[in-house]
Amino acid sequence: MNKNQLIENVVEGGTNILVYKSKKSKKGPGLKDDFPFYNPAMELNRDLSILICQWLIDNSKKKLNILDGLAASGIRGLRIANEVCGEFNIIVNDWNPKAYDLAKKNIKNLNLKNIVAFNRNLNSLLSDNKYDYIDIDPFGSPVYFIDSAIRSICNEGIIACTATDTAALCGTYPKVCLRRYGAISYHSIVMKEIGLRILLGLICREAGKYDKSIKPLVCYCTDHYFRIYVQILNGTGRANDSMKNFKIIKSKNLFSPKNENIDIGPLWTGKLENKKIITKLITMLFERKLNTKKELWKLLDLLEEEADAPNFFYTTDKMASLLKKSPPKMEVVFERLKQKGYIVYRTHFNSTGFKTNATISEIEKVYK
Numbered sequence: 593m594n595k596n597q598l599i600e601n602v603v604e605g606g607t608n609i610l611v612y613k614s615k616k617s618k619k620g621p622g623l624k625d626d627f628p629f630y631n632p633a634m635e636l637n638r639d640l641s642i643l644i645c646q647w648l649i650d651n652s653k654k655k656l657n658i659l660d661g662l663a664a665s666g667i668r669g670l671r672i673a674n675e676v677c678g679e680f681n682i683i684v685n686d687w688n689p690k691a692y693d694l695a696k697k698n699i700k701n702l703n704l705k706n707i708v709a710f711n712r713n714l715n716s717l718l719s720d721n722k723y724d725y726i727d728i729d730p731f732g733s734p735v736y737f738i739d740s741a742i743r744s745i746c747n748e749g750i751i752a753c754t755a756t757d758t759a760a761l762c763g764t765y766p767k768v769c770l771r772r773y774g775a776i777s778y779h780s781i782v783m784k785e786i787g788l789r790i791l792l793g794l795i796c797r798e799a800g801k802y803d804k805s806i807k808p809l810v811c812y813c814t815d816h817y818f819r820i821y822v823q824i825l826n827g828t829g830r831a832n833d834s835m836k837n838f839k840i841i842k843s844k845n846l847f848s849p850k851n852e853n854i855d856i857g858p859l860w861t862g863k864l865e866n867k868k869i870i871t872k873l874i875t876m877l878f879e880r881k882l883n884t885k886k887e888l889w890k891l892l893d894l895l896e897e898e899a900d901a902p903n904f905f906y907t908t909d910k911m912a913s914l915l916k917k918s919p920p921k922m923e924v925v926f927e928r929l930k931q932k933g934y935i936v937y938r939t940h941f942n943s944t945g946f947k948t949n950a951t952i953s954e955i956e957k958v959y960k
Protein backbone atom coordinates (compact mmCIF):
# COMPACT_ATOMS: atom_id res chain seq x y z
CA MET A 593 0.00 0.00 0.00
CA ASN A 594 1.23 3.48 -0.89
CA LYS A 595 2.16 5.25 2.34
CA ASN A 596 0.17 8.27 1.13
CA GLN A 597 -3.02 6.29 1.34
CA LEU A 598 -2.84 6.26 5.13
CA ILE A 599 -5.53 8.52 6.45
CA GLU A 600 -4.76 9.94 9.87
CA ASN A 601 -6.35 12.31 12.32
CA VAL A 602 -4.66 15.63 13.02
CA VAL A 603 -5.67 18.28 15.52
CA GLU A 604 -4.97 21.94 14.75
CA GLY A 605 -6.50 24.69 16.88
CA GLY A 606 -9.83 23.33 18.04
CA THR A 607 -10.37 21.10 15.00
CA ASN A 608 -9.83 17.39 14.54
CA ILE A 609 -9.71 16.34 10.89
CA LEU A 610 -8.74 13.44 8.66
CA VAL A 611 -5.81 14.02 6.29
CA TYR A 612 -3.60 11.97 4.00
CA LYS A 613 -0.54 12.39 6.12
CA SER A 614 2.40 12.03 3.73
CA LYS A 615 4.76 14.66 5.12
CA LYS A 616 5.90 14.28 8.70
CA SER A 617 8.37 17.14 8.88
CA LYS A 618 7.37 20.37 10.59
CA LYS A 619 9.64 22.25 8.20
CA GLY A 620 9.78 23.20 4.53
CA PRO A 621 7.44 23.13 1.54
CA GLY A 622 5.34 20.14 0.61
CA LEU A 623 5.58 17.80 -2.35
CA LYS A 624 2.98 17.53 -5.06
CA ASP A 625 1.31 14.17 -5.62
CA ASP A 626 -2.13 12.75 -6.42
CA PHE A 627 -3.29 12.81 -2.82
CA PRO A 628 -4.64 15.92 -1.12
CA PHE A 629 -1.78 17.49 0.56
CA TYR A 630 -1.37 18.21 4.27
CA ASN A 631 1.71 20.16 5.36
CA PRO A 632 2.23 20.39 9.14
CA ALA A 633 4.80 23.15 8.53
CA MET A 634 1.93 25.47 7.53
CA GLU A 635 0.09 25.30 10.86
CA LEU A 636 1.23 28.80 11.91
CA ASN A 637 0.16 30.10 8.51
CA ARG A 638 -3.31 28.58 9.05
CA ASP A 639 -3.50 29.79 12.68
CA LEU A 640 -2.97 33.35 11.50
CA SER A 641 -5.72 33.02 8.87
CA ILE A 642 -8.13 32.05 11.68
CA LEU A 643 -7.33 35.31 13.50
CA ILE A 644 -7.61 37.39 10.31
CA CYS A 645 -11.00 35.87 9.38
CA GLN A 646 -12.24 36.50 12.93
CA TRP A 647 -11.06 40.13 12.69
CA LEU A 648 -12.78 40.57 9.31
CA ILE A 649 -16.07 39.10 10.55
CA ASP A 650 -15.96 41.10 13.81
CA ASN A 651 -15.54 44.27 11.76
CA SER A 652 -18.25 43.60 9.21
CA LYS A 653 -21.95 44.43 9.34
CA LYS A 654 -23.05 41.79 6.80
CA LYS A 655 -22.89 38.01 6.48
CA LEU A 656 -19.61 37.21 4.73
CA ASN A 657 -18.68 34.80 1.95
CA ILE A 658 -15.34 33.13 2.46
CA LEU A 659 -13.47 30.99 -0.05
CA ASP A 660 -10.62 28.59 0.66
CA GLY A 661 -9.78 28.35 -3.05
CA LEU A 662 -6.97 25.76 -3.06
CA ALA A 663 -8.10 23.67 -0.13
CA ALA A 664 -6.32 20.28 -0.51
CA SER A 665 -7.33 18.42 2.68
CA GLY A 666 -9.61 21.37 3.43
CA ILE A 667 -7.98 21.93 6.77
CA ARG A 668 -7.83 25.73 6.52
CA GLY A 669 -11.48 26.16 5.50
CA LEU A 670 -12.68 23.49 7.92
CA ARG A 671 -10.87 25.24 10.72
CA ILE A 672 -12.36 28.60 9.76
CA ALA A 673 -15.84 27.02 9.71
CA ASN A 674 -15.27 25.36 13.08
CA GLU A 675 -13.20 27.94 15.00
CA VAL A 676 -14.31 31.36 13.76
CA CYS A 677 -17.44 32.87 15.34
CA GLY A 678 -20.02 35.00 13.55
CA GLU A 679 -22.12 35.22 10.43
CA PHE A 680 -20.45 33.68 7.37
CA ASN A 681 -20.56 30.93 4.77
CA ILE A 682 -17.45 29.20 3.52
CA ILE A 683 -16.53 27.14 0.46
CA VAL A 684 -13.57 24.78 0.41
CA ASN A 685 -12.56 24.18 -3.18
CA ASP A 686 -10.03 21.94 -4.89
CA TRP A 687 -9.98 20.53 -8.42
CA ASN A 688 -8.57 17.24 -7.15
CA PRO A 689 -11.52 14.78 -6.75
CA LYS A 690 -9.73 13.03 -3.86
CA ALA A 691 -9.48 16.36 -2.02
CA TYR A 692 -13.17 17.03 -2.67
CA ASP A 693 -14.18 13.62 -1.27
CA LEU A 694 -12.00 14.09 1.79
CA ALA A 695 -13.37 17.59 2.45
CA LYS A 696 -16.96 16.26 2.24
CA LYS A 697 -16.08 13.47 4.67
CA ASN A 698 -14.57 15.97 7.14
CA ILE A 699 -17.56 18.33 6.87
CA LYS A 700 -19.85 15.40 7.71
CA ASN A 701 -17.66 14.17 10.59
CA LEU A 702 -17.49 17.64 12.12
CA ASN A 703 -21.22 18.18 11.52
CA LEU A 704 -20.58 21.67 10.16
CA LYS A 705 -23.49 23.58 8.61
CA ASN A 706 -21.78 26.74 7.34
CA ILE A 707 -19.41 25.07 4.86
CA VAL A 708 -19.67 23.32 1.47
CA ALA A 709 -17.06 21.59 -0.67
CA PHE A 710 -16.61 22.40 -4.38
CA ASN A 711 -14.62 20.53 -7.01
CA ARG A 712 -13.85 23.32 -9.48
CA ASN A 713 -10.99 25.09 -11.20
CA LEU A 714 -10.39 28.08 -8.92
CA ASN A 715 -10.23 30.59 -11.79
CA SER A 716 -13.62 29.56 -13.10
CA LEU A 717 -15.15 29.60 -9.59
CA LEU A 718 -13.81 33.12 -9.03
CA SER A 719 -15.38 34.25 -12.31
CA ASP A 720 -18.82 33.14 -11.13
CA ASN A 721 -19.06 34.60 -7.63
CA LYS A 722 -18.02 37.40 -5.29
CA TYR A 723 -16.26 36.76 -1.98
CA ASP A 724 -15.24 38.79 1.07
CA TYR A 725 -12.18 36.68 1.85
CA ILE A 726 -10.27 34.62 -0.71
CA ASP A 727 -7.46 32.33 0.35
CA ILE A 728 -4.95 31.30 -2.33
CA ASP A 729 -2.45 28.77 -1.02
CA PRO A 730 -0.79 27.12 -4.04
CA PHE A 731 2.21 24.94 -4.66
CA GLY A 732 4.61 27.63 -5.90
CA SER A 733 3.37 30.95 -7.22
CA PRO A 734 -0.09 32.48 -6.74
CA VAL A 735 0.19 34.63 -9.90
CA TYR A 736 -2.15 32.40 -11.93
CA PHE A 737 -5.07 33.35 -9.67
CA ILE A 738 -4.47 37.02 -8.83
CA ASP A 739 -6.36 38.62 -11.72
CA SER A 740 -9.51 36.57 -11.10
CA ALA A 741 -9.25 37.05 -7.31
CA ILE A 742 -9.09 40.85 -7.75
CA ARG A 743 -12.20 40.76 -9.96
CA SER A 744 -14.04 38.50 -7.52
CA ILE A 745 -13.21 40.20 -4.21
CA CYS A 746 -15.87 42.47 -2.65
CA ASN A 747 -15.03 46.04 -1.67
CA GLU A 748 -12.99 45.97 1.59
CA GLY A 749 -12.54 42.21 1.28
CA ILE A 750 -9.26 40.44 1.97
CA ILE A 751 -7.10 38.44 -0.41
CA ALA A 752 -4.76 36.10 1.45
CA CYS A 753 -2.05 34.45 -0.58
CA THR A 754 0.99 32.31 -0.09
CA ALA A 755 3.95 32.13 -2.48
CA THR A 756 6.46 29.30 -2.12
CA ASP A 757 8.46 30.24 -5.23
CA THR A 758 10.95 32.03 -2.98
CA ALA A 759 13.90 31.26 -5.26
CA ALA A 760 12.25 33.19 -8.09
CA LEU A 761 11.18 36.12 -5.88
CA CYS A 762 14.56 36.30 -4.12
CA GLY A 763 16.64 36.49 -7.27
CA THR A 764 18.01 32.95 -7.66
CA TYR A 765 15.99 32.64 -10.88
CA PRO A 766 15.69 36.22 -12.19
CA LYS A 767 14.18 35.21 -15.54
CA VAL A 768 11.40 33.28 -13.79
CA CYS A 769 10.67 36.32 -11.62
CA LEU A 770 10.53 38.58 -14.67
CA ARG A 771 8.14 36.23 -16.50
CA ARG A 772 5.84 35.61 -13.53
CA TYR A 773 5.89 38.95 -11.74
CA GLY A 774 7.12 41.32 -14.47
CA ALA A 775 9.78 42.51 -12.03
CA ILE A 776 13.55 42.46 -11.60
CA SER A 777 14.53 40.67 -8.39
CA TYR A 778 17.78 41.20 -6.49
CA HIS A 779 19.76 38.39 -4.88
CA SER A 780 21.24 40.16 -1.86
CA ILE A 781 20.94 40.54 1.91
CA VAL A 782 17.58 42.28 1.50
CA MET A 783 16.25 39.80 -1.10
CA LYS A 784 13.38 38.59 1.10
CA GLU A 785 11.98 42.07 1.60
CA ILE A 786 12.37 42.72 -2.12
CA GLY A 787 10.60 39.42 -2.93
CA LEU A 788 7.68 40.26 -0.63
CA ARG A 789 7.42 43.72 -2.17
CA ILE A 790 7.53 42.29 -5.72
CA LEU A 791 4.58 40.02 -4.85
CA LEU A 792 2.64 42.96 -3.36
CA GLY A 793 3.59 45.11 -6.34
CA LEU A 794 1.99 42.58 -8.67
CA ILE A 795 -1.22 42.62 -6.61
CA CYS A 796 -1.21 46.44 -6.60
CA ARG A 797 -0.80 46.55 -10.39
CA GLU A 798 -3.48 43.94 -11.05
CA ALA A 799 -5.87 45.80 -8.70
CA GLY A 800 -5.11 49.07 -10.50
CA LYS A 801 -6.48 47.62 -13.78
CA TYR A 802 -9.92 47.41 -12.14
CA ASP A 803 -9.77 50.81 -10.35
CA LYS A 804 -9.05 49.06 -7.06
CA SER A 805 -6.38 49.79 -4.46
CA ILE A 806 -4.51 47.65 -1.98
CA LYS A 807 -4.05 48.07 1.77
CA PRO A 808 -1.55 45.55 3.17
CA LEU A 809 -2.63 44.30 6.60
CA VAL A 810 -0.10 41.62 7.52
CA CYS A 811 2.72 40.55 5.20
CA TYR A 812 5.64 38.36 6.15
CA CYS A 813 8.10 35.75 4.99
CA THR A 814 9.62 32.62 6.48
CA ASP A 815 12.40 30.40 5.16
CA HIS A 816 10.13 28.68 2.69
CA TYR A 817 7.20 30.94 1.91
CA PHE A 818 5.82 34.47 1.60
CA ARG A 819 2.38 35.25 2.98
CA ILE A 820 0.25 38.31 2.32
CA TYR A 821 -3.07 39.54 3.74
CA VAL A 822 -4.18 42.51 1.72
CA GLN A 823 -7.45 44.42 1.78
CA ILE A 824 -8.83 45.51 -1.59
CA LEU A 825 -10.68 48.83 -1.78
CA ASN A 826 -12.67 50.13 -4.74
CA GLY A 827 -12.27 53.60 -6.27
CA THR A 828 -10.15 55.31 -8.90
CA GLY A 829 -8.77 57.92 -6.46
CA ARG A 830 -7.61 55.24 -4.05
CA ALA A 831 -6.25 53.16 -6.95
CA ASN A 832 -4.20 56.15 -8.13
CA ASP A 833 -2.84 56.62 -4.58
CA SER A 834 -2.01 52.94 -4.32
CA MET A 835 -0.16 53.01 -7.68
CA LYS A 836 2.07 55.81 -6.34
CA ASN A 837 3.69 53.08 -4.23
CA PHE A 838 4.44 50.90 -7.28
CA LYS A 839 7.97 51.86 -8.27
CA ILE A 840 11.36 50.85 -9.59
CA ILE A 841 14.09 51.36 -6.99
CA LYS A 842 17.88 51.63 -7.32
CA SER A 843 20.19 49.05 -5.78
CA LYS A 844 22.62 51.76 -4.64
CA ASN A 845 20.00 52.90 -2.11
CA LEU A 846 19.92 49.47 -0.47
CA PHE A 847 22.28 47.93 2.03
CA SER A 848 24.37 45.72 -0.23
CA PRO A 849 28.11 45.15 -0.52
CA LYS A 850 27.77 44.98 -4.33
CA ASN A 851 29.27 48.00 -6.03
CA GLU A 852 26.61 48.48 -8.68
CA ASN A 853 23.51 50.51 -9.32
CA ILE A 854 20.82 48.51 -11.06
CA ASP A 855 17.06 48.91 -11.33
CA ILE A 856 14.96 46.61 -9.09
CA GLY A 857 11.22 46.04 -9.39
CA PRO A 858 8.76 47.51 -10.03
CA LEU A 859 7.66 46.68 -6.51
CA TRP A 860 5.46 47.91 -3.66
CA THR A 861 7.22 50.68 -1.71
CA GLY A 862 4.38 51.41 0.74
CA LYS A 863 3.72 49.93 4.19
CA LEU A 864 3.85 46.16 4.62
CA GLU A 865 1.97 46.05 7.91
CA ASN A 866 -1.04 47.69 9.54
CA LYS A 867 -0.03 48.27 13.16
CA LYS A 868 -3.56 48.78 14.51
CA ILE A 869 -4.74 45.46 13.12
CA ILE A 870 -1.64 43.58 14.27
CA THR A 871 -2.10 44.93 17.81
CA LYS A 872 -5.69 43.67 17.73
CA LEU A 873 -4.60 40.26 16.38
CA ILE A 874 -2.15 39.91 19.28
CA THR A 875 -5.00 40.50 21.76
CA MET A 876 -7.14 37.96 19.93
CA LEU A 877 -4.26 35.46 19.91
CA PHE A 878 -4.10 35.44 23.72
CA GLU A 879 -7.76 34.45 23.90
CA ARG A 880 -7.27 31.36 21.71
CA LYS A 881 -5.89 27.89 22.08
CA LEU A 882 -3.46 27.43 19.19
CA ASN A 883 -0.49 25.06 18.95
CA THR A 884 1.73 27.73 17.38
CA LYS A 885 0.70 30.47 19.83
CA LYS A 886 4.26 31.16 21.01
CA GLU A 887 5.83 31.34 17.53
CA LEU A 888 2.89 33.32 16.19
CA TRP A 889 3.16 35.80 19.05
CA LYS A 890 6.91 36.21 18.32
CA LEU A 891 6.15 36.89 14.66
CA LEU A 892 3.28 39.33 15.31
CA ASP A 893 5.35 41.14 17.93
CA LEU A 894 8.12 41.71 15.37
CA LEU A 895 5.66 42.75 12.66
CA GLU A 896 3.98 45.18 15.07
CA GLU A 897 7.35 46.82 15.72
CA GLU A 898 8.31 46.77 12.05
CA ALA A 899 5.03 48.43 11.04
CA ASP A 900 6.45 51.88 11.80
CA ALA A 901 9.92 51.27 10.38
CA PRO A 902 11.39 52.63 7.15
CA ASN A 903 11.71 50.27 4.17
CA PHE A 904 14.65 47.85 4.02
CA PHE A 905 17.15 46.85 6.65
CA TYR A 906 20.82 46.46 7.62
CA THR A 907 22.35 43.50 9.39
CA THR A 908 24.82 43.81 12.24
CA ASP A 909 27.02 40.95 10.98
CA LYS A 910 27.22 42.10 7.33
CA MET A 911 27.90 45.66 8.46
CA ALA A 912 30.72 44.39 10.69
CA SER A 913 32.24 42.28 7.91
CA LEU A 914 32.16 45.24 5.48
CA LEU A 915 33.90 47.41 8.05
CA LYS A 916 36.25 44.54 8.98
CA LYS A 917 35.18 44.65 12.64
CA SER A 918 33.85 41.88 14.81
CA PRO A 919 30.04 42.04 14.96
CA PRO A 920 28.80 43.81 18.08
CA LYS A 921 25.74 42.59 19.96
CA MET A 922 22.41 43.78 18.53
CA GLU A 923 21.64 45.58 21.80
CA VAL A 924 24.87 47.55 21.55
CA VAL A 925 24.09 48.78 18.03
CA PHE A 926 20.52 49.63 19.07
CA GLU A 927 21.69 51.46 22.20
CA ARG A 928 24.36 53.50 20.40
CA LEU A 929 21.99 54.56 17.62
CA LYS A 930 19.28 55.46 20.14
CA GLN A 931 21.79 57.52 22.13
CA LYS A 932 22.41 59.53 18.95
CA GLY A 933 18.66 60.18 18.67
CA TYR A 934 17.81 57.67 15.94
CA ILE A 935 14.90 55.23 15.96
CA VAL A 936 15.81 51.55 15.55
CA TYR A 937 13.49 48.62 14.90
CA ARG A 938 13.98 44.86 14.77
CA THR A 939 12.88 43.13 11.58
CA HIS A 940 11.34 39.71 10.99
CA PHE A 941 13.30 39.40 7.73
CA ASN A 942 16.60 38.68 9.46
CA SER A 943 17.51 37.80 13.05
CA THR A 944 20.52 40.13 12.95
CA GLY A 945 18.70 42.77 10.93
CA PHE A 946 17.57 46.22 11.96
CA LYS A 947 15.75 49.13 10.37
CA THR A 948 16.56 52.72 11.26
CA ASN A 949 16.20 56.33 10.19
CA ALA A 950 19.98 56.78 10.57
CA THR A 951 22.05 57.11 7.40
CA ILE A 952 24.66 54.47 6.54
CA SER A 953 27.51 56.80 7.54
CA GLU A 954 25.86 57.37 10.92
CA ILE A 955 25.51 53.60 11.36
CA GLU A 956 29.18 53.13 10.45
CA LYS A 957 30.16 55.52 13.25
CA VAL A 958 28.61 53.29 15.91
CA TYR A 959 30.96 50.48 14.80
CA LYS A 960 34.09 52.60 15.36
Ligand SMILES: C[S@@+](CC[C@H](N)C(=O)[O-])C[C@H]1O[C@@H](n2cnc3c(N)ncnc32)[C@H](O)[C@@H]1O
Nearest residue numbers: 662663664668686687688712713714729730731
Ligand atom coordinates in the same frame (compact mmCIF):
# COMPACT_ATOMS: atom_id res chain seq x y z
C1 LIG B 1 -0.54 23.63 -1.46
S1 LIG B 1 -2.05 22.79 -1.71
C2 LIG B 1 -3.16 23.61 -0.62
C3 LIG B 1 -2.88 23.43 0.84
C4 LIG B 1 -3.99 23.84 1.78
N1 LIG B 1 -4.47 25.18 1.54
C5 LIG B 1 -3.59 23.67 3.25
O1 LIG B 1 -3.61 24.65 4.04
O2 LIG B 1 -3.26 22.53 3.64
C6 LIG B 1 -2.57 23.36 -3.28
C7 LIG B 1 -3.85 22.70 -3.80
O3 LIG B 1 -4.31 23.44 -4.94
C8 LIG B 1 -5.01 22.56 -5.80
N2 LIG B 1 -5.08 23.25 -7.13
C9 LIG B 1 -4.05 23.62 -7.92
N3 LIG B 1 -4.51 24.31 -8.99
C10 LIG B 1 -5.87 24.40 -8.85
C11 LIG B 1 -6.90 25.04 -9.60
N4 LIG B 1 -6.62 25.71 -10.73
N5 LIG B 1 -8.16 24.96 -9.14
C12 LIG B 1 -8.46 24.28 -8.00
N6 LIG B 1 -7.52 23.65 -7.25
C13 LIG B 1 -6.24 23.70 -7.66
C14 LIG B 1 -4.16 21.30 -5.77
O4 LIG B 1 -4.94 20.17 -6.14
C15 LIG B 1 -3.71 21.27 -4.30
O5 LIG B 1 -4.53 20.42 -3.54
